[in-house]
Amino acid sequence: MKKNTMKKLTALACAGAMSLSLAACGNGGNSDPSSSGEAGGAEGVKIGILQYAQHPSLDNCYEGVLQGLAEAGYTDGENGVSIEFQNANGSTSDADLMAKTMVSTGCDMIIAVATPAAMSAYAAAKDADVPVIYAAASDPIGSGLAKDLNAPETGASGTKDALNLEGQMKMIRAFLPEADTIGILYTTSEPNSVAHLKTFQELAPDYGFTIEAVGITNESEVASGAATLVAKGVDCVNNFTDNNVVNNLSTLLHATDEAGIPVFGSEEEQVRNGCVASESLDYVALGAETGAMAAAVLSGEADIMTLPVSVVAESTPVYSAANCAKFGITLPEGYSSAANLDEAE
Numbered sequence: 587m588k589k590n591t592m593k594k595l596t597a598l599a600c601a602g603a604m605s606l607s608l609a610a611c612g613n614g615g616n617s618d619p620s621s622s623g624e625a626g627g628a629e630g631v632k633i634g635i636l637q638y639a640q641h642p643s644l645d646n647c648y649e650g651v652l653q654g655l656a657e658a659g660y661t662d663g664e665n666g667v668s669i670e671f672q673n674a675n676g677s678t679s680d681a682d683l684m685a686k687t688m689v690s691t692g693c694d695m696i697i698a699v700a701t702p703a704a705m706s707a708y709a710a711a712k713d714a715d716v717p718v719i720y721a722a723a724s725d726p727i728g729s730g731l732a733k734d735l736n737a738p739e740t741g742a743s744g745t746k747d748a749l750n751l752e753g754q755m756k757m758i759r760a761f762l763p764e765a766d767t768i769g770i771l772y773t774t775s776e777p778n779s780v781a782h783l784k785t786f787q788e789l790a791p792d793y794g795f796t797i798e799a800v801g802i803t804n805e806s807e808v809a810s811g812a813a814t815l816v817a818k819g820v821d822c823v824n825n826f827t828d829n830n831v832v833n834n835l836s837t838l839l840h841a842t843d844e845a846g847i848p849v850f851g852s853e854e855e856q857v858r859n860g861c862v863a864s865e866s867l868d869y870v871a872l873g874a875e876t877g878a879m880a881a882a883v884l885s886g887e888a889d890i891m892t893l894p895v896s897v898v899a900e901s902t903p904v905y906s907a908a909n910c911a912k913f914g915i916t917l918p919e920g921y922s923s924a925a926n927l928d929e930a931e
Contacts, residue, residue, distance in 0.1 A: 630666045630667075631660065631666070631667050631668070631694050631695075631884055632668045632669075632670070632691075632692055632693050632694050633655070633660065633667070633668070633669045633670070633693060633694065633695050633696075633697060633880070633884075634669075634670045634672070634685075634688035634693035634695070634696045634697070635648065635651060635669060635670065635671045635672070635696075635697045635698075635699065636672050636673075636674065636681060636684055636685055636688065636696055636697070636698045636699065636703045636706065636707055637671070637672070637673045637674070637698075637699040637700065637703060638673075638674050638676065638681055638698075638699060638700035638701075638702045638703035638829055639673070639674065639675060639676040639700065639829045639830075639832075639833045640673050640675060640833070641829070641832050641833045641835070641855075642855030642856075642858070642859065643722075643827060643832055643852075643853055643855050643856070643869050644699050644700055644722070644829075644869075646855065646869040646870045646873065647699045647700070647721045647722050647869045647870075647872060647873040647876070648671075648699055648721075648873060649870055649873060650721075650869065650870040650871060650872060650873020650874040650875075650876065650877065651697055651699065651721055651873040651874070651876050651877040651880070652669075652873075652877065653870070653873070653874045653877060654873065654874040654875065654876060654877020654878040654879075654880070654881065655669070655877040655880060655881055656877075657874075657877070657878065657881075658877070658878060658881030658882075658885070659881070660877075660880075660881055660884065670688065670691075670693065672684040672687075672688070674702075674703065674706075676805055676829060676830060676833050678702055678706065681702060681703050681706035681707075682706045682709065682710065684706070685698075685703075685706040685707045685709070685710035685711065686710045688707075688710070688711075688716075689710050689711050689714045689716055693716060694716070694717075694884065695716065695717050695718070695719065695880060695883065695884060696710075696711055696716060696717075696718050696719075697718075697719045697720070697721065697744075697876065697877075697880050698718060698719070698720045698721070698744075699720075699721045699722065699873075700721070700722055700723075700827075700829055701720075701722070701723045701724060701725070701729055701776060701777060701778045701829075702776065702829060703720070704718065704720035704723045704726075704729065704731055704742070704744070705729055705730070705731070707720070707742075708720075708730070708731055708740070708741075708742050711741070711742075712740070712741055712742075715741060716741075717741055717742070717883055717890040718731075718741065718742035718743075718744075718890075719742070719743060719744045719876060719879055719880040719883065719890075720742060720743075720744035720745070720876070721744055721745050721872060721873050721876035722745060722746075722747040722827065722869065722872060722873075722876075723744060723745070723746055723747075723778070724746060724747055724748070724749070724777075724778030724781060724782065724826075724827060725746075725777050725778050725781040726738070726742075726744070726746055726895055728777045728780075728781055729777045729778070731744075732895055735894060735895040735897065736894045736895075737891075737892050737894065738891070738892075738893070738894075738895060739891050739892070740891075741890055741891060742890070743879065743883075743890060743893040743894070743895055744876055744879060744895060744896070745872050745873075745875050745876045745879070745895070745896045745897075745898055746895050746896070746897045746898065747827065747867055747869070747872055747898055748897050748898065748899035749782060749826065749827065749852055749865075749867065749901075750865040750867075750899065750901035751782060751785050751786055751789060752789055753865040753901055753903075754824065754850065754852070754864070754865045755786070755789050755790070755792075755793050755795070756793070757850065757863060757864075757865055757903060757921075758793075758795075758822060758824065758850055759793045759794070759795070760918040760919075760920060760921065761848075761850075761862065761863055761905075761910075761915055761918055761921075762821060762822055762848070762915070763918075764821075765795070765821035765822055766794070766795065766796060766821055767795065767796050767797075767798055767818075767819070767820045767821050767822075768786070768790065768795050768796075768797055768798070768820065768821070768822055768823070768824050769797075769798045769799075769800070769815035769818065769820030769822065769823040769824070769847075770783055770786065770797060770798070770799040770800070770823070770824055770826075771799075771800050771802065771808065771811045771812060771815060771823065771825075771828070771831050771838060772799065772800075772801055772802070772826060772828050772831065773801070773802055773803065773804075773828050773829070773830045773831070774801040774802070774803060775803065776828055776829065776830070778826070778827060778828075779826050779827075779828040782826040782827075783797075783799055783826070786824070787799075798815065798818045798820050800814045800815055800818075802830060802831075804830060805830040805833060805834050808830060808831060808834040808837045808838060809834075809837050809841070812837065812838045812840075812841035812842065813841055815841075815842075815847075816841055816842065816845045816847065820847060821847070822847060822848045822849065822850060823838070823842055823847060823848075823849040823850070824849070824850045825838075825849060825850065825851050825852050825856055825861065826852050827852050827853070832852075832856065835856060835859055835860065835861075836859070836860070839859075839860040839861075843860070843912070846913065847913075848861075848862045848909075848910075848912075848913040848915060849861045849862065850862060850863055850864060851863070851864040851866075852864055852866070852867070853866045853867050853869060854866040854902075854904045854925075854927060855869075857904050857905065857906050857909070857927050858906070858927050860909060861906070861909065862905060862906060862909045862910045862913065862915060863903070863904065863905035863906070863910070863924070864903075864904055864905075865901040865902070865903055866901060866902050866903070866904045867898060867899075867900075867901055868900075868902070871898070872898045875896050875898065876896075879893065879896060902924075902925065903921055903923075903924035903925070904924060904925045904926075904927050905917065905921070905924050905925075905926060905927070906926065906927050906928050907926050907928050908928050
């Protein structure tokens with residue numbers, strides 16, 4: 587960590603500890619930090635939050651990050667805490683520039699939402715030794731963000747969203763017992779998408795599927811990529827958490843709906859927006875875990891070099907009865923407990 591940042595965070599942690607000690611003396615030994623009315627260690631901290639794109643999955647992550655920070659006493663505008671939010675709107679070059687600006691303007695930490703944002707933040711922050719906490723990085727090691735999940739040793743750590751890919755494959759087989767081919771649209775430069783595709787291809791033969799994958803390089807190719815999948819005659823499409831695809835989900839669904847091809851999502855917001863079903867991760871909860879990790883580093887409770895990556899893997903089956911009905915899909919046996927998002931608040 588750069589000397590100024592390290593000194594500042596160390597001073598803040600010491601100040602927080604001292605304030606708690608004084609509060610305990612002043613309250614007759616009551617060590618409850620809430621009695622001081624101030625979050626120890628939070629004063630004078632500037633946090634940059636960089637979100638790669640604006641779509642429901644990442645928006646939920648961001649909401650969760652703010653929740654996790656707030657629960658630890660880090661709320662924008664309170665106790666001298668400043669939180670700067672930037673959204674790159676799917677542009678890697680903009681993410682790079684925003685991350686560099688956060689470093690140059692004195693952010694004590696960058697919290698990056700999604701793998702591309704994490705890579706931009708890490709590239710900008712590593713030489714300045716500004717800690718990076720990331721949310722929803724599916725392959726931290728493959729992305730160069732961690733040497734080991736248990737001890738990253740890079741100056742960056744955070745949460746890994748481990749999609750339940752085998753559970754998703756089982757779901758597709760159950761919902762579409764006659765299907766043979768699953769189509770995948772993915773961005774070739776997103777390490778998380780490449781890793782997910784590799785796993786899906788390895789799992790497919792065990793469930794009687796073949797995979798038709800179409801790679802794109804940017805979001806302008808989503809429409810043509812979707813048309814290619816339709817032309818290949820796939821029986822369904824499966825989404826990962828590919829940012830270009832999710833950010834342009836309506837474009838994909840326009841092509842697949844017209845062709846009568848159902849799309850399975852990777853989390854519940856995609857199902858709410860037109861996919862039929864998903865083994866869904868809770869991205870608000872994932873974001874909250876990320877915020878808590880960031881707070882632990884800022885307060886001095888955790889060392890960014892050794893803070894283990896938190897793997898969020900628990901999934902919940904969800905579906906939309908209305909979206910399923912468009913394709914003549916009925917809820918299969920074994921999924922009676924799945925949440926119908928049409929009925930959710």
